[in-house]
Amino acid sequence: MTIATDVAPKAATTLGTLGGDRPAERIEGARSRSASASAFSNPYLAGIGLGLVLLAAFVAMGRGLGASGFFSAVVAWGVDRVAPAHAEGNGFYASYLAYGNPLEGWLVFEVLGMMAGGLLSGLLAGRVKAVVEKGPRIGTAGRLTLAFAGGLAMAAGAKLARGCTSGQALTGGALLNAGSWAFMLAVFAGAYGMAWFVRRQWR
Amino acid sequence: MSAPWFKLGLFGDEASLLVAFLIGIGFGFALEHAGFGSARKLTGQFYFTDMTVFKVMFTAIVTAGLGVFFLGWMGLLDLSLIYMAPTFLAPQIVGGLLLGVGFVVGGYCPGTSVVAMATGRIDGLAVVLGLFAGMFAFGEAFPAIEGFYHSTALGPKTLPQVLDLPYGVVLFAVVLIALGGFAGATWVEQRMAARDRAPGEAVEEAS
Amino acid sequence: MNRFLPKSLEGKLALAALCLGFLALFGDPYRGETVKLPTRDLAWSSQQADRIGATELADRLLSGRTDTRMLDLRSAAAYAEYHIPGAENAPLAELGTGIGEYPLYRNETVVLYGDDAVATAQAWLLLQARGFRGSVLLDGGLDAWKNQVLFPALPEGTAPQTVARAKAVAERFGGQARLGGAAVGDAAIAMPKVEAPAAVAPAARKPKRKEGC
Numbered sequence: 165m166t167i168a169t170d171v172a173p174k175a176a177t178t179l180g181t182l183g184g185d186r187p188a189e190r191i192e193g194a195r196s197r198s199a200s201a202s203a204f205s206n207p208y209l210a211g212i213g214l215g216l217v218l219l220a221a222f223v224a225m226g227r228g229l230g231a232s233g234f235f236s237a238v239v240a241w242g243v244d245r246v247a248p249a250h251a252e253g254n255g256f257y258a259s260y261l262a263y264g265n266p267l268e269g270w271l272v273f274e275v276l277g278m279m280a281g282g283l284l285s286g287l288l289a290g291r292v293k294a295v296v297e298k299g300p301r302i303g304t305a306g307r308l309t310l311a312f313a314g315g316l317a318m319a320a321g322a323k324l325a326r327g328c329t330s331g332q333a334l335t336g337g338a339l340l341n342a343g344s345w346a347f348m349l350a351v352f353a354g355a356y357g358m359a360w361f362v363r364r365q366w367r
Numbered sequence: 368m369s370a371p372w373f374k375l376g377l378f379g380d381e382a383s384l385l386v387a388f389l390i391g392i393g394f395g396f397a398l399e400h401a402g403f404g405s406a407r408k409l410t411g412q413f414y415f416t417d418m419t420v421f422k423v424m425f426t427a428i429v430t431a432g433l434g435v436f437f438l439g440w441m442g443l444l445d446l447s448l449i450y451m452a453p454t455f456l457a458p459q460i461v462g463g464l465l466l467g468v469g470f471v472v473g474g475y476c477p478g479t480s481v482v483a484m485a486t487g488r489i490d491g492l493a494v495v496l497g498l499f500a501g502m503f504a505f506g507e508a509f510p511a512i513e514g515f516y517h518s519t520a521l522g523p524k525t526l527p528q529v530l531d532l533p534y535g536v537v538l539f540a541v542v543l544i545a546l547g548g549f550a551g552a553t554w555v556e557q558r559m560a561a562r563d564r565a566p567g568e569a570v571e572e573a574s
Numbered sequence: 575m576n577r578f579l580p581k582s583l584e585g586k587l588a589l590a591a592l593c594l595g596f597l598a599l600f601g602d603p604y605r606g607e608t609v610k611l612p613t614r615d616l617a618w619s620s621q622q623a624d625r626i627g628a629t630e631l632a633d634r635l636l637s638g639r640t641d642t643r644m645l646d647l648r649s650a651a652a653y654a655e656y657h658i659p660g661a662e663n664a665p666l667a668e669l670g671t672g673i674g675e676y677p678l679y680r681n682e683t684v685v686l687y688g689d690d691a692v693a694t695a696q697a698w699l700l701l702q703a704r705g706f707r708g709s710v711l712l713d714g715g716l717d718a719w720k721n722q723v724l725f726p727a728l729p730e731g732t733a734p735q736t737v738a739r740a741k742a743v744a745e746r747f748g749g750q751a752r753l754g755g756a757a758v759g760d761a762a763i764a765m766p767k768v769e770a771p772a773a774v775a776p777a778a779r780k781p782k783r784k785e786g787c
Contacts, residue, residue, distance in 0.1 A: 211426025226371030277391020314473015315497020325462030331787015354467025439603030
């Protein structure tokens with residue numbers, strides 16, 4: 165199976181570009197950027213939509229959104245299937261197993277819904293395709309390795325913080341939760357701090 | 368106080384899972400519609416070329432924050448029944464730094480990685496696999512870091528409580544900061560676009 | 575006037591946000607100090623729903639249910655001397671001012687009791703007005719608890735099952751059934767030491783489902 169790799173400076177893809185480095189492509193990049201920017205809809209309207217979904221969760225459930233809890237619930241379920249005694253003895257896994265089957269958790273169903281909703285939006289906008297998103301200066305293998313590594317780091321970070329950008333930054337941010345705001349600032353600091361070191365991956 | 372519905376017993380556990388799925392659909396749709404199924408759009412934030420992450424996130428925070436405030440004020444929503452995650456200051460800051468690093472390296476956050484995977488992004492799938500692996504590693508390492516994990520527990524704390532200011536004042540400040548941030552973000556985007564343009568290229572209207 | 579209104583969509587949204595944010599300066603999402611009495615709701619509320627009998631409460635506690643909170647409205651001294659096992663001390667004065675911070679939740683059942691029927695009724699009205707619709711009075715207050723649960727009077731001719739049951743319940747709470755006796759005189763009988771009956775083990779409490787991310 166050949167995997168299409170979406171390299172940044174190609175003209176006018178619906179995915180948009182961030183501007184290539186080489187002079188001849190700068191013009192292309194700039195033109196396609198403005199053409200495709202509208203394809204993503206106004207960010208403020210998108211933000212309002214997202215905020216209303218979050219508000220719906222507050223009103224319906226008395227809780228906010230989340231994502232990282234899905235991954236830990238599935239892992240806890242898996243460990244419990246393979247080695248129940250080990251799972252019970254570990255404080256982390258046990259916290260997911262205390263209330264019945266972790267796969268019947270709110271977050272699990274919510275994330276499944278996210279897959280469906282994301283797919284739906286992508287289909288409507290024609291943005292569904294098997295690609296590897298990356299910049300022009302890195303290969304597919306390198307990109308996928310870094311992606312996996314990023315996932316590792318984010319898992320640790322999300323569990324230490326008791327949430328990720330969905331659960332802590334969005335939810336806690338809207339509720340003016342002090343820890344969540346501290347978390348949010350730390351996320352931006354960490355990302356901006358690291359950005360220069362992985363710039364080859366994107367630009 | 369007629370909300371939150373679930374906590375006031377208006378529907379049960381099974382129905383809440385259906386609600387979860389529906390809300391998830393809305394969430395995933397909103398993320399993809401904003402373009403967050405694309406790693407390059409997301410990471411553009413951290414190279415100052417595309418500040419959509421900041422704009423969407425803070426618009427959502429302001430929208431939901433104002434919504435919660437006014438529904439509470441009108442007596443329609445009982446804020447005290449909304450789950451407020453307890454603050455663990457040190458782990459949350461360290462966790463935030465780690466998540467930020469992982470975000471720009473991986474290209475997605477946990478939520479957007481799921482959306483990206485759903486729309487075919489192989490790198491999104493790689494992040495998802497990394498998340499599963501990382502959760503397992505974290506779980507196995509948990510006994511060693513349990514002390515740090517539970518440290519600096521401050522309980523559920525809101526910014527109004529910490530700053531000793533009325534809720535509405537803090538919320539207004541957040542709105543002002545967000546609006547100022549949006550103006551600043553648009554300015555930064557335009558400056559970066561100008562820098563990337565070849566000389567002599569006509570100025571384009573940024574959205 | 576039109577000249578000052580922003581033309582772009584973003585501008586209009588920003589103005590709307592600014593206005594709402596400004597309005598928020600004057601509000602309180604936790605609905606502060608004054609309350610509105612929902613007179614229609616309160617007038618219609620059923621007598622039965624407002625109160626719980628002493629024996630019914632005892633049965634609830636013995637069956638291991640952990641969803642019933644009890645507030646003892648008397649002073650700290652009286653509370654220390656005796657209180658219904660599992661009850662929390664919430665003197666009426668504190669309840670009036672500190673409701674916003676007092677860890678009560680509007681979806682809980684809260685049983686109010688004291689030694690003064692008027693004070694109990696006041697607390698009930700206060701909580702109901704603040705939206706705590708799950709608040710109920712202990713019918714007869716602490717006296718009823720003494721007379722019906724701790725030291726039930728069982729005159730001659732009471733059915734044997736009733737006698738046995740009343741004795742068992744009384745003993746579980748550290749009291750003692752009085753066969754053939756009259757009503758309790760206040761100072762005469764020593765109140766039992768406060769011990770939770772064996773059935774109500776805190777370990778039986780169902781773990782709360784995870785609500786974080």
